[in-house]
Amino acid sequence: MALDKQVDWSDVGPLFRDGISVMFGGFMGVGTPDGLVSVLRERGTKNLTLIGNDTAAPETGVGPLISDGHVSKVVVSHIGTNPVTGKKMIAGELDVDLVPQGTLAERIRCGGAGLGGVLTPTGVGTVVEEGKAKMVVDGKTFLVELPLRADVAILKAKRADRAGNLVYERAARNFNPIMALAADLVIAEVDEIVEIGEIDPDHVMTPAALVDKIVLTRRL
Numbered sequence: 580m581a582l583d584k585q586v587d588w589s590d591v592g593p594l595f596r597d598g599i600s601v602m603f604g605g606f607m608g609v610g611t612p613d614g615l616v617s618v619l620r621e622r623g624t625k626n627l628t629l630i631g632n633d634t635a636a637p638e639t640g641v642g643p644l645i646s647d648g649h650v651s652k653v654v655v656s657h658i659g660t661n662p663v664t665g666k667k668m669i670a671g672e673l674d675v676d677l678v679p680q681g682t683l684a685e686r687i688r689c690g691g692a693g694l695g696g697v698l699t700p701t702g703v704g705t706v707v708e709e710g711k712a713k714m715v716v717d718g719k720t721f722l723v724e725l726p727l728r729a730d731v732a733i734l735k736a737k738r739a740d741r742a743g744n745l746v747y748e749r750a751a752r753n754f755n756p757i758m759a760l761a762a763d764l765v766i767a768e769v770d771e772i773v774e775i776g777e778i779d780p781d782h783v784m785t786p787a788a789l790v791d792k793i794v795l796t797r798r799l
Contacts, residue, residue: 584743584793585772591615591794592622594764595731600628602687602729602762604755607633607660608640610747612735612768614797616641619649628652630687630729632680632754634661645673654727656680679707682724684757689726691760696725732762736785739769740776743790744783752784759789766792 595618605611611631619627620643627650634653635642644650646663652674658664667673678686685697698721702708712723734755737748745767747755759765767790 582775583741584787584790585741586792586794588614588618588794588797591618591766591792594766594792595619595622595624597624598626599624599731600630600729602727602732602758603629603631603641604732604734604751604753604758605631605633605635605640606750606753608635608642610735610751610753610755611635611640612733612766613640614768614794615733615766616644619644620647623649625649626651628654628729630654630727631758632683633657633659634664636661637663648672652676654678654683656683678724683727684754686724686727687754687757687761689724690728691757694726696723698722699724727761729758729762730764732758732765734758734765734767734785734790736767736769738771738773738778739767739790739793740773740778740787741793742775743767743787743793744778745769745785745790746778746782747784756785759785764792765790766794768794768796770796 633655634645637646642661654676668675679701682699689697702722703720714721736745738746
């Protein structure tokens with residue numbers, strides 16, 4: 580494992596290609612790595628599958644990727660804050676897989692842990708159960724929700740050391756830590772990079788073993 584995982588922005592673009600699945604941290608854009616989203620746009624990537632909590636707004640978070648037509652499918656817990664997502668879904672231009680928020684988090688966690696799925700009562704008796712296996716445990720019905728993984732996870736952190744240990748800022752932590760568990764390539768955009776040993780181990784929220792690349796946030 581390389582001790583210094585910092586890369587230049589020029590090294591990031593080639594890591595993205597058409598048709599990949601991308602997990603992204605963030606909740607309504609908070610905790611989403613804007614610089615990495617911009618690289619996906621600049622590269623002109625298309626047919627992306629995005630996996631995250633929501634699609635934010637047309638000009639925030641991953642919203643610009645939706646607006647500019649880079650995305651063919653999203654797996655999210657809601658789309659209500661981004662009218663473009665809704666319009667594209669209705670027009671048949673975007674495949675939207677709506678997953679209850681807790682179920683989404685657990686499916687990602689399962690993907691990271693190598694588990695075969697999670698049993699949840701959420702969605703039983705609703706359209707959510709369509710096409711899914713069910714199990715009865717102690718007389719209660721559960722849906723079998725399958726794990727989620729992605730080709731790439733893009734994260735936003737407040738601070739990292741050169742090995743890739745990450746610290747998030749307050750609520751911007753949200754989905755970022757579990758995304759780091761469930762992707763083949765994990766790239767973190769960070770506001771500050773310090774030397775190894777400068778972050779108290781007790782403050783590390785995502786350990787370096789989960790992070791492949793770090794890039795310093797570009798100042799606009």
